[in-house]
Amino acid sequence: MMFEYADQIHRCFRCGFCKFPSDFTDLNCPSYNRFRFESFSTGGRLWLIWAWLKGEIEWSNHLAKVVFSCTTCKNCVEQCPMKFSEDIIDWIVGTRMDMVEKSLVPTQISEFLDNIYKYGNPWGLPRNERDSWAEGINRYTSGDEYLFYVGCAGSYETQGQRMAKAFADFLKSTGKSFGILGSEEDCDGNEVFYVGEKGLFQELVKKNIDKFNELDVKKIVTLSPHAYNSMKNKYLGLGEIEVVHYTQLLLEMIQKGEIQLKELNAKVTYHDPCFLGRYNEIYDIPREILKNIPGIELIEMERNRQNSFCCGGGSGNFVFDLLGRSEDSPSRIRVREAHGTGAEILIITCPSCYCMLDEAIKTEKLEGILTLKDISELVKESLEKI
Ligand code: SF4
Ligand code: SF4
Numbered sequence: 001m002m003f004e005y006a007d008q009i010h011r012c013f014r015c016g017f018c019k020f021p022s023d024f025t026d027l028n029c030p031s032y033n034r035f036r037f038e039s040f041s042t043g044g045r046l047w048l049i050w051a052w053l054k055g056e057i058e059w060s061n062h063l064a065k066v067v068f069s070c071t072t073c074k075n076c077v078e079q080c081p082m083k084f085s086e087d088i089i090d091w092i093v094g095t096r097m098d099m100v101e102k103s104l105v106p107t108q109i110s111e112f113l114d115n116i117y118k119y120g121n122p123w124g125l126p127r128n129e130r131d132s133w134a135e136g137i138n139r140y141t142s143g144d145e146y147l148f149y150v151g152c153a154g155s156y157e158t159q160g161q162r163m164a165k166a167f168a169d170f171l172k173s174t175g176k177s178f179g180i181l182g183s184e185e186d187c188d189g190n191e192v193f194y195v196g197e198k199g200l201f202q203e204l205v206k207k208n209i210d211k212f213n214e215l216d217v218k219k220i221v222t223l224s225p226h227a228y229n230s231m232k233n234k235y236l237g238l239g240e241i242e243v244v245h246y247t248q249l250l251l252e253m254i255q256k257g258e259i260q261l262k263e264l265n266a267k268v269t270y271h272d273p274c275f276l277g278r279y280n281e282i283y284d285i286p287r288e289i290l291k292n293i294p295g296i297e298l299i300e301m302e303r304n305r306q307n308s309f310c311c312g313g314g315s316g317n318f319v320f321d322l323l324g325r326s327e328d329s330p331s332r333i334r335v336r337e338a339h340g341t342g343a344e345i346l347i348i349t350c351p352s353c354y355c356m357l358d359e360a361i362k363t364e365k366l367e368g369i370l371t372l373k374d375i376s377e378l379v380k381e382s383l384e385k386i
Contacts (some may be wrong), residue, residue: 005091009050011084014043018076018088021307028303029076030310030330031069034323039066042076042088049095059104067095068109069322071314071330072194074278078306089194096196108320113197116204120186121152122319131182133161137168140179142216146171146249148178149231151224152187153318153351159358160351163374164223167246170380174259178221184211188222190230190275191316205235217241221249225276225350232280245276247285247349250379254292261382265295268378269343271334271357272308273350286349286375293382299341309334311356318352331360339370346372 019029019041027033031040038044045066051057070092077085099105100113115124131137133155140147148168153160171178189204208231212220219242222228228245231238253259268290276282283305290298303309312323312330323329335357338346346361348354358372 005087005094006050006053008084008087009046009053009091011082012043012046012080014038014047015081016041016043018042018080020079021075021303021309022079023307026303026309028079028307028309030071030073030312031323033333034312034326034328034330035069036328040069042070042080045070046088046091049091052095059099061106064099064104064106064109065322067092067099068106068195068315069317071274071310071312071317071323073274073310073314075307075310078278093194093196096194097198098196100196106322108322109195109316112316112320113192113195113200116187116192117200121156122187122191122316123152123156125156128183130155130185131180133165134168134180134182137172138179139182140215140217144177144179146176146178146219146221147212147215147217148180149188149220149222149227150180150185151222151227151351153355154223155185157351157355159354160223163351163354163376166374166380167223167376170250170376170383173380173383174253181211186211188224188227188230190224190226190234191319193230193234194315201234205237209235209237212238212241219244221246223351225273225280225282226352229275229279245280245282245349247276247282247289247375250376251285251289251292254289259379259383261293261379263295264293264378264382266345267297267299267343268345268347268373269299269301269338269341270304270347271301271311271338271353272305273348273353274308274310274314276349277305277308286347289375289379290347293378296378299343301337301341303337309337311353313352313356318355325359325363329360331356332364335360335364335366335370339364339366344369344371345378346370347375347378348372349375
């Protein structure tokens, strides 16, 4: 797999542009920012991969940590001035595929994949607990307008469940017909793909598409930008099924006048998740939603949109966290940046970011000073004031 890239990788000449945002004001590759060794930057990582492909260095646990600690945040793709920039993630994922195929992966990664294979979630939790958060939320039945695809973080993580509940309650209160798959839902496979387990990814795609077809699903709304990304861009055979991220549905309902929003006075800042922003260019929609809530003042962080700084959770790191929890961990840096804007609320639109940033707020002792909120929680509060 990787040898087809071997004669391209050396074209990276380690100039280091990809470590920064476009205005060079900060370090923007989360793994480089965390470890501050060249090998954890894009260029260093690519050169080590090249050396491994040529047989100049042996595989080691350290090499695997270098390869798997990239969160696939795509900052390097955005900033690299070379023509090959669009291929960087493919090279990294291709290397992971080689390592997975040869069982040359750290234990955390093999457990992560094994759990998804056996239980349909990365923690190995029972399938019948997948909808423990969903009391009063119906199972999808043919004829419902939307299948609400909750995903693993939304189903099992406390913060994700809060987010899933807020959006489901919002849909209920607006009278939309929708349902969830509950214990029949399986992992969407986005992280499996980026971790490099191609066979398992294809198996999940097939299982999910078969389930959607069996239930005659026409429209899917996803909680996670990761699920949105895999279904929108990686699922072959989805046919006519429409997939939207929940922020798209929220804005559509606001613009059609299906919901009325009342005043909420607050200063907020917004964190762009990589799989919504850089992967799918959805930057304006969440900001438009915020603009539509009277009294909300949006204060941008220095790094926003294409220059956003990853929370550190991408590519499975929100589960196995190879970047660790030090002062330099991306999530802690990000909440300090959010706090620095003077905003009292940090708005997120991704359950993985929610988990990462929630923990970072606690570690940074910002509880009660900076509140983390999912955008549908905010919209719901605004609705409840009617
Ligand atoms: S990936 Fe691009 S920007 Fe990064 S070091 Fe290589 S050539 Fe430079
Ligand atoms: S995708 Fe993100 S974490 Fe990975 S090398 Fe590029 S900038 Fe660094």
